Amino acid sequence: MDKAIRNDIYDQAVKWVLEAGTIIRDEMNAPLNIETKSNPNDLVTVLDKRIEAFFVQNIKEKYSNHFIIGEEGYGDSVTSLDGTIWIIDPIDGTMNFVHQRRNFAISVGVYQDGIGEIGIIYDVMSDVLYHAKKGEGAYKNNQQLPQLTSDVKLTNAIIGMNHFWLCENRLIDEKTMQNFVKKVRGTRTYGSAALEFAYTAEGIENGYLSIGLAPWDVAAGIVIVNEVGGVTSDIDGNEVNMLEKTSILTCNPILKDEIITFIRNGRK
Ligand code: IPD
Ligand code: CA
Ligand code: CA
Ligand code: CA
Numbered sequence: 323m324d325k326a327i328r329n330d331i332y333d334q335a336v337k338w339v340l341e342a343g344t345i346i347r348d349e350m351n352a353p354l355n356i357e358t359k360s361n362p363n364d365l366v367t368v369l370d371k372r373i374e375a376f377f378v379q380n381i382k383e384k385y386s387n388h389f390i391i392g393e394e395g396y397g398d399s400v401t402s403l404d405g406t407i408w409i410i411d412p413i414d415g416t417m418n419f420v421h422q423r424r425n426f427a428i429s430v431g432v433y434q435d436g437i438g439e440i441g442i443i444y445d446v447m448s449d450v451l452y453h454a455k456k457g458e459g460a461y462k463n464n465q466q467l468p469q470l471t472s473d474v475k476l477t478n479a480i481i482g483m484n485h486f487w488l489c490e491n492r493l494i495d496e497k498t499m500q501n502f503v504k505k506v507r508g509t510r511t512y513g514s515a516a517l518e519f520a521y522t523a524e525g526i527e528n529g530y531l532s533i534g535l536a537p538w539d540v541a542a543g544i545v546i547v548n549e550v551g552g553v554t555s556d557i558d559g560n561e562v563n564m565l566e567k568t569s570i571l572t573c574n575p576i577l578k579d580e581i582i583t584f585i586r587n588g589r590k
Pocket of ligand 1: 393411413414415416417484512513514515516532534535539
């Protein structure tokens with residue numbers, strides 16, 4: 323992507339993300355009209371919808387030839403990665419938003435012909451912005467994040483993952499994952515995939531595993547993690563397809579093969 327074009331999109335995207343954050347903070351104490359989607363714990367609120375609509379309206383006005391993939395369905399029905407595509411999760415961590423009023427993020431990735439060019443993850447309540455442009459480093463607010471450490475092993479790693487790995491699941495024998503949890507130094511569950519990517523980029527987690535994520539959960543995070551030398555794939559090590567839901571491993575590259583081998587041993 324041409325640098326001047328990318329800088330313009332990036333400046334605009336950051337501005338909209340910060341504006342969206344202000345809307346959320348201003349409106350979050352008004353009635354949220356909480357509804358459920360695929361199951362009783364899959365929540366959506368008026369603000370998830372309003373924020374996605376805010377992005378879609380602004381993007382369509384300013385960049386009429388761009389496409390949008392958004393969780394709440396205000397975007398386009400995208401079937402090809404050709405062109406410029408905004409991949410948006412208006413609130414990542416809706417359960418945290420509803421129950422905890424913190425630890426949720428706005429996640430915006432911009433891809434050009436399938437390549438991640440811009441990643442923005444905004445921790446709305448902490449007012450912390452993680453952001454990256456491909457090839458230009460990743461930042462936490464104004465501070466550039468260092469490359470991931472080469473001094474990490476699985477036995478002293480902190481890995482983000484949730485309890486579903488330890489329950490019977492369709493992907494992997496739960497005993498294998500119980501052994502995995504015993505092997506690593508510690509696990510964390512933050513309840514926002516986007517923030518887990520940001521923390522992996524920051525190096526405060528050494529990786530994050532998820533059974534099933536959608537493009538909007540990972541699009542921005544992949545760009546940010548790439549910029550500090552991190553790697554992202556599905557749990558079998560295959561490249562992530564930005565048009566499909568998939569399992570996810572993002573981590574320090576030193577850990578990738580060992581985690582994938584561990585998982586392969588218990589893979590169904
Ligand atoms: C969810 C969060 C959560 C992850 C789920 C996602 P949402 O996104 O990222 O941490 O475990 O798989 O669906 O629905 O709150 O945007
Ligand atoms: Ca959701
Ligand atoms: Ca999400
Ligand atoms: Ca969401």
